[in-house]
Amino acid sequence: AQSVTQLGSHVSVSEGALVLLRCNYSSSVPPYLFWYVQYPNQGLQLLLKYTSAATLVKGINGFEAEFKKSETSFHLTKPSAHMSDAAEYFCAEGSSNTGKLIFGQGTTLQVKP
């Protein structure tokens, strides 16, 4: 069964520091991978998606993620954290057959001034 693992349920960085949120997927076939952000009491907003066109994917708000097949990883990064980046981040893998998304457990990003 497909599974998505996000290492670290809580990540804390200082404003201006590098953000690194980790995600590992399990699919043995080329996956569809997504990163979403969720602010309190809101739905999910797509940050970026991997569709096999390029291994380095750039998203909104300065975020990017690199697909590494050898490591089955799709880690999310941002060079310089802003206070407004504080939120919950979800990595997800999509099924090409069912269209379903399998979500990771989520990572809470805290940005300290």
Add this chain to the structure above:
Amino acid sequence: GAVVSQHPSRVICKSGTSVKIECRSLDFQATTMFWYRQFPKQSLMLMATSNEGSKATYEQGVEKDKFLINHASLTLSTLTVTSAHPEDSSFYICSARDGQGLNEQFFGPGTRLTVL
């Protein structure tokens, strides 16, 4: 583009009543809609998949008689929580897929249900 709305955003009801939540795709036709439930500080749990004009497919452990899903048109799906109880209190989120994007789902803003 690709906007999904949910109504209501917040609802408080008494135990034993039924609550209907609407999910609409505003600027595209959604062949498939998904309903999720999210508990505080937890990830999204898929409840069911609904396809326009057919019965919803429920995930294991989700009571289909408890959570009635209707997808009557390409832009509207509804989730009815029947005979709601306090344990049904949660954040319910819908998403819609337009059938063209690569499995991308567009999410609604969510509905906070509180059952007293």
